[in-house]
Amino acid sequence: MAWRGTRWFALVLLLVAIVIGADLRFHRLARVDMNGDEGASWAAASAPTVRQVARIERYSDPGKFALYDVVLHEWIAVFGDSLFAMRAMSATLGVIAIFLLFVAVREIWRSLASEPDSAATSTGELAGAFAALLYATNLDMVLSDRTIRMYPLMMCADLLQIIFFVRAQRRGGILNYAGVAIFTAAMFAANFTSVFLIAAEGVWLGWLLLAKLWDAPSGRLAVFGPGCALAAGIAILVPLLAGGFVSSQRAVSMGMIDWIKQQPVWWPYTTLKDSIGSDTLFWIFVALAVFGVWRKWRSGRVATQFVAVWMAVPLLAIMAVSYCIHPLEFPRYVFISFVGMFAFAAIGAASVRSAVLRMALVVLVLYLSVGPVRYQVAHPYEAAWRDAIQLAKQLTPQGEKVAIYPYYNINVVRFYMPPERRDAVVDMDDKCGQAPALILTGRDMIPKQELATMEACYPRLVAAFKLIEVRGR
Numbered sequence: 001m002a003w004r005g006t007r008w009f010a011l012v013l014l015l016v017a018i019v020i021g022a023d024l025r026f027h028r029l030a031r032v033d034m035n036g037d038e039g040a041s042w043a044a045a046s047a048p049t050v051r052q053v054a055r056i057e058r059y060s061d062p063g064k065f066a067l068y069d070v071v072l073h074e075w076i077a078v079f080g081d082s083l084f085a086m087r088a089m090s091a092t093l094g095v096i097a098i099f100l101l102f103v104a105v106r107e108i109w110r111s112l113a114s115e116p117d118s119a120a121t122s123t124g125e126l127a128g129a130f131a132a133l134l135y136a137t138n139l140d141m142v143l144s145d146r147t148i149r150m151y152p153l154m155m156c157a158d159l160l161q162i163i164f165f166v167r168a169q170r171r172g173g174i175l176n177y178a179g180v181a182i183f184t185a186a187m188f189a190a191n192f193t194s195v196f197l198i199a200a201e202g203v204w205l206g207w208l209l210l211a212k213l214w215d216a217p218s219g220r221l222a223v224f225g226p227g228c229a230l231a232a233g234i235a236i237l238v239p240l241l242a243g244g245f246v247s248s249q250r251a252v253s254m255g256m257i258d259w260i261k262q263q264p265v266w267w268p269y270t271t272l273k274d275s276i277g278s279d280t281l282f283w284i285f286v287a288l289a290v291f292g293v294w295r296k297w298r299s300g301r302v303a304t305q306f307v308a309v310w311m312a313v314p315l316l317a318i319m320a321v322s323y324c325i326h327p328l329e330f331p332r333y334v335f336i337s338f339v340g341m342f343a344f345a346a347i348g349a350a351s352v353r354s355a356v357l358r359m360a361l362v363v364l365v366l367y368l369s370v371g372p373v374r375y376q377v378a379h380p381y382e383a384a385w386r387d388a389i390q391l392a393k394q395l396t397p398q399g400e401k402v403a404i405y406p407y408y409n410i411n412v413v414r415f416y417m418p419p420e421r422r423d424a425v426v427d428m429d430d431k432c433g434q435a436p437a438l439i440l441t442g443r444d445m446i447p448k449q450e451l452a453t454m455e456a457c458y459p460r461l462v463a464a465f466k467l468i469e470v471r472g473r
Helices: 006-026 036-045 050-060 067-079 083-112 117-136 139-145 151-171 174-190 192-213 224-236 238-253 267-276 279-295 301-324 331-350 355-378 385-395 407-416 419-424 448-457
Strands: 402-405 425-427 437-441 460-465 468-472
Touching (some): 006 083, 006 117, 006 139, 006 355, 036 050, 036 067, 036 407, 050 067, 067 151, 083 139, 083 151, 117 331, 139 331, 139 355, 151 192, 151 224, 174 224, 192 224, 192 301, 267 331, 279 331, 279 355, 301 331, 385 407, 385 437, 385 468, 402 407, 437 448
Parallel strands (some): 402 425
Antiparallel strands (some): 437 468, 460 468
């Protein structure tokens, strides 16, 4: 019967993933107060001109290019800079990424598997739909897509680049090569951590070159054309690379990433496990990946190898950077590996022949994923900025200054202040200054000597809110 067909099941599952994913990303989107990272994005994107956006981004968020802030700048021009409106851009990109993951997995199977075209399309669509569901309901992905940051834009660019990359290997064509180059530049401009996906694709192309020596099936895939397209994408950004390098050096020298600590060598395993949010679900993913490799070893070995490289190499590359240069082991920097894991598990789910068992897998994923996501969205652990800033406004008459420490959160306070009072929000450095009120955050992370200085300048605790203190003289 038609309703039991693989294609029908895949399309319905994709629709379910998009609907549930959209609900999780847009539900009460402005409930949680803005955080310091979001404040940096707002400060840059709300500048009057694109040139000023790029300049502010270079200082407020060093080491990154301004693509996301420019896109958000244009979004604000249309929809305004309310908290909901700005987060809605990320949520919208997150929903688009759900669909793009479906397309990416489908294209990987159609381009790299050795099955007949109709069978490869059927398997790819089913695996893509399962991958879309896993992405749509993953806690880390949902929380990222509800935040005013560049990661959803980067993910869309990453997935589009993967789509054109695998198409270029099988089919070639100027359109596919152009897509690889354009989206390689776009994903790197969205966030420098996309370099780890480029590293994975470089390893993959190297593996293909070796495969050509012993005439393996993967050796028939193009290497030179996709490799040149990757290089062209990087070349597009050459005029900006020097500035980005200087900005990154400044960030490191200023200690802006010192909060990232060296992790043990088993960090790739623990971060993948933690990214699922459920030990049970993680081991289900592992079992599905193993099952998929076993079932598709003959017809889909090359496709599964590509997905394995997609998942593993970014994790190993960031570990190499961390041990050789500076610690960078932060989960958001390897989101692309998480998505590779979803694709790997989805191949196993697509290898299940029984429609009843496939439906049982869908129900199990929803049961183990959606509840924790909804709970986390309803019970966030974020600072109560609005309450603290409202009190600080009452303590400081018009014309008086409000001090903030540490400086990184200054743009959050400015966002919630009336426009005419934003210039009155100042950094509380090692001097007491004249501001009658101080908003203090991160007590557990501030060095004791600096905390003692703050308390000496502002000895009176006016009120303590969630993760924030308002202090007076």
